[in-house]
Amino acid sequence: MANIKLAEDKLKALIEVCKSFNNEKGELINVLHKAQEIFGYLPAEVQEVVAHELNVSVATVYGVVSFYSFFTMKPKGENPISVCLGTACYVRGAEKVLEEIKKVAKVEVGETTPDGKFSLACLRCVGACGLAPVLMIGQKVYGRVAPEKVNEILAEY
Amino acid sequence: MAKIKYHILCCGGTGCHASKSDVIMSRFNEVINEKGLTSDAKVVATGCFGFCEQGPIVKILPDNTFYTRVTPEDVEEIINEHIIKGRKVTRLLYTDPAKNEHIEDSKHMNFYKKQIRIALRNCGFIDPENINEYIAREGYEALSKVLGEMTPQQAIEEVKLSGLRGRGGGGFPTGLKWEFASKYQADQKYVVCNADEGDPGAFMDRSILEGDPHSVLEAMEICGYCIGATKGLIYIRAEYPLAIHRLKVAIKQAREVGLLGKDILGTGFDFDVELRYGAGAFVCGEETALIHSMEGHRGEPTVKPPFPAESGYLKKPSNVNNVETFANIPVIFNKGANWFNKIGTERSKGTKVFALAGKINNVGLIEVPMGTTLREVIYEIGGGIKGGKKFKAVQTGGPSGGCLTEKHLDVPIEYDTLIAAGSMMGSGGMIVMDEDNCMVSVAKFYLEFTVEESCGKCTPCRIGNKRLHEILDKITKGHGTMEDLDKLKNLSQVIKDTALCGLGQTSPNPVLSTIDNFWDEYVEHVTVKKCRAGVCTSMLKFVIDPEVCIGCTLCARNCPVNAITGERKSPHQINQDICIKCGTCKEKCKFGAISIK
Numbered sequence A: 001m002a003n004i005k006l007a008e009d010k011l012k013a014l015i016e017v018c019k020s021f022n023n024e025k026g027e028l029i030n031v032l033h034k035a036q037e038i039f040g041y042l043p044a045e046v047q048e049v050v051a052h053e054l055n056v057s058v059a060t061v062y063g064v065v066s067f068y069s070f071f072t073m074k075p076k077g078e079n080p081i082s083v084c085l086g087t088a089c090y091v092r093g094a095e096k097v098l099e100e101i102k103k104v105a106k107v108e109v110g111e112t113t114p115d116g117k118f119s120l121a122c123l124r125c126v127g128a129c130g131l132a133p134v135l136m137i138g139q140k141v142y143g144r145v146a147p148e149k150v151n152e153i154l155a156e157y
Numbered sequence B: 001m002a003k004i005k006y007h008i009l010c011c012g013g014t015g016c017h018a019s020k021s022d023v024i025m026s027r028f029n030e031v032i033n034e035k036g037l038t039s040d041a042k043v044v045a046t047g048c049f050g051f052c053e054q055g056p057i058v059k060i061l062p063d064n065t066f067y068t069r070v071t072p073e074d075v076e077e078i079i080n081e082h083i084i085k086g087r088k089v090t091r092l093l094y095t096d097p098a099k100n101e102h103i104e105d106s107k108h109m110n111f112y113k114k115q116i117r118i119a120l121r122n123c124g125f126i127d128p129e130n131i132n133e134y135i136a137r138e139g140y141e142a143l144s145k146v147l148g149e150m151t152p153q154q155a156i157e158e159v160k161l162s163g164l165r166g167r168g169g170g171g172f173p174t175g176l177k178w179e180f181a182s183k184y185q186a187d188q189k190y191v192v193c194n195a196d197e198g199d200p201g202a203f204m205d206r207s208i209l210e211g212d213p214h215s216v217l218e219a220m221e222i223c224g225y226c227i228g229a230t231k232g233l234i235y236i237r238a239e240y241p242l243a244i245h246r247l248k249v250a251i252k253q254a255r256e257v258g259l260l261g262k263d264i265l266g267t268g269f270d271f272d273v274e275l276r277y278g279a280g281a282f283v284c285g286e287e288t289a290l291i292h293s294m295e296g297h298r299g300e301p302t303v304k305p306p307f308p309a310e311s312g313y314l315k316k317p318s319n320v321n322n323v324e325t326f327a328n329i330p331v332i333f334n335k336g337a338n339w340f341n342k343i344g345t346e347r348s349k350g351t352k353v354f355a356l357a358g359k360i361n362n363v364g365l366i367e368v369p370m371g372t373t374l375r376e377v378i379y380e381i382g383g384g385i386k387g388g389k390k391f392k393a394v395q396t397g398g399p400s401g402g403c404l405t406e407k408h409l410d411v412p413i414e415y416d417t418l419i420a421a422g423s424m425m426g427s428g429g430m431i432v433m434d435e436d437n438c439m440v441s442v443a444k445f446y447l448e449f450t451v452e453e454s455c456g457k458c459t460p461c462r463i464g465n466k467r468l469h470e471i472l473d474k475i476t477k478g479h480g481t482m483e484d485l486d487k488l489k490n491l492s493q494v495i496k497d498t499a500l501c502g503l504g505q506t507s508p509n510p511v512l513s514t515i516d517n518f519w520d521e522y523v524e525h526v527t528v529k530k531c532r533a534g535v536c537t538s539m540l541k542f543v544i545d546p547e548v549c550i551g552c553t554l555c556a557r558n559c560p561v562n563a564i565t566g567e568r569k570s571p572h573q574i575n576q577d578i579c580i581k582c583g584t585c586k587e588k589c590k591f592g593a594i595s596i597k
């Protein structure tokens, strides 16, 4: 991976976060949550800083980051699309919606479009099963999504 | 101040929030201010009413009027008609689909009639961000009774007498669990609330935390007193921002009034609660994995014993209970164990909350007494199958559970009967499927989930489930054989017997139960290569009826892979080797000449 340079102010914020948790090893997951809020994702460089601050090995940090699906090592697009593939959405046809998004936005799951506009991810149940199938773009939730509506929804962005 | 005449309750649960309930609420406030009605009507943001299908929901008290699918544009009319003139807005009332009648009072809705709300008692009634509303409904009375009048042992006896069993899936008797934890001596013990809710398609625990966070805090304090712990930890999914927010508010308010912290209610009892965040790993719902995750490690399970009651968080005795289990506790003390144990059946006491979803008319959150049948839940509360289709299966227990069919509809919902029928209670996901769902694909869906979520620590689960998934995939693609079906059965058994934790031990259940109950469908997939639900697209064959086709060429021009050939004005053909089953031709043909075989 090409080295990226972390922005000075964000780096400072990260070190502050570690300090606020008393640089405790046991707080690793809480620290990573905050770190992801700051940087949007957790590239190797961020993991190195966290490892150093909490005095654990980089391998330990990587082990934790890779274990939990909430943590991501790739930057998300400007408008991250998440399609719910929980059971309720699945039985109401979420897969077809997903296929349509891949076609319309020209992006694969886990990828970002070359222009950085959209990224696509699947998630398991946002808990709005009454609205199934559900998709989210950023924080906005779209319910009762039919494949035919995908074009219209994406056009908003 | 004059008594407020109307309370306008707006659902602020995640489901309704997604359909702009926040905009509706601010619009209500705006209109109320404009019209100078602030002393007549008050807007309250509540937790989930449960009837998510019809959201966003607005309920007006005192008359229990239940408005469904409300939009911000409807607000002015509701105020003008209902609040000012006292006339209901009929077009927004809930309509009984069977009788095609508007129902004015929510008490008369079938959806609510069969329900008994214990764990959900406050959801949809109170503003979860205001501790006084909780207190006004017997909140923290149980705590005060336990701390003031009971010894820990007496309180544990009361929980044992109630017959309450864990609602997180296992069904272990809660009183007994507390008793174990109370017996171990240590300088520090912990009360842990499992709010990981990993079953995809379940939202009970989240709704309780969003709608009534104090009930869980109060119960954790009672548990702390019983087992001798002064610290509580709630392990909650980071994907639940609203529940996290409500919990934070609740903890802060409880501390401010001295219901959390030092010397609670002047009894000398100290207790405080902190949040810990999960990061999206299903296996972390398993209690040993959850504890490792709280300690900042990868959430891998370990062999029990030792149980958390002996060696849990930071190797200290810890008692882990599910959110819904906790939500029942205050009621048991307020109404008495002997009230609680009259509800339900011999071996399963009380109620169970289910997230009813899938192909059902009334999707939502329901709470029924144990012993209610699946038929009552699906047809009376759930209002039957969507679009008048035929019921096919109901899945309970999430990825660890199984699919039950028509012949199980009269099975009473209890821990033991559901297991005997080949499924399990689970944490409360209940997904209804109709004739358009392919059962092989459903099994594959769950296996995909398990393969993704297996922590990888033990081989049967890591490799075995992958193989199961491959075989299912092969079958849905039309390449399966009868031997594959045998392999599925044998391998499932091996995984069940040898996996280390509950995830692996139960992961083959969706496969086994669909094989048991839908054997014909599996056989059809492998022998005649047919998927009767029409889900396994690789088995579909699009054909053009030469009698109907007029040769307009429209389909051929639209086929993305040029699989269709034919002369203008004469019948066309589809080359099956090229066809990718996209279905475009069928959609385009204006003469209905194309059908699926």
Ligand SMILES: Cc1cc2nc3c(=O)[nH]c(=O)nc-3n(C[C@H](O)[C@H](O)[C@H](O)COP(=O)(O)O)c2cc1C
Pocket: B165, B166, B167, B168, B169, B170, B171, B172, B174, B194, B195, B196, B197, B198, B199, B282, B283, B284, B285, B286, B287, B288, B320, B321, B322, B323, B325, B326, B427, B501, B502, B503
């Ligand atoms: C793979 C797996 C996932 C689990 N997920 C949850 C969960 O999401 N929520 C929960 O409360 N219990 C879950 N459990 C059960 C817990 O291990 C534990 O039994 C439960 O939290 C105990 O609380 P209770 O006695 O109040 O039910 C899970 C168990 C397994 C094996």
Ligand code: SF4
Pocket: B283, B301, B453, B454, B455, B456, B457, B458, B459, B461, B462, B499, B500, B501, B502, B503, B504, B505
């Ligand atoms: S059964 Fe699966 S989830 Fe459980 S320990 Fe083994 S690999 Fe991990």
Ligand code: SF4
Pocket: B544, B548, B549, B550, B551, B552, B553, B554, B555, B556, B571, B572, B588, B589, B590, B591, B592, B593, B594
């Ligand atoms: S669109 Fe219909 S009528 Fe026209 S060529 Fe195709 S099958 Fe025939």
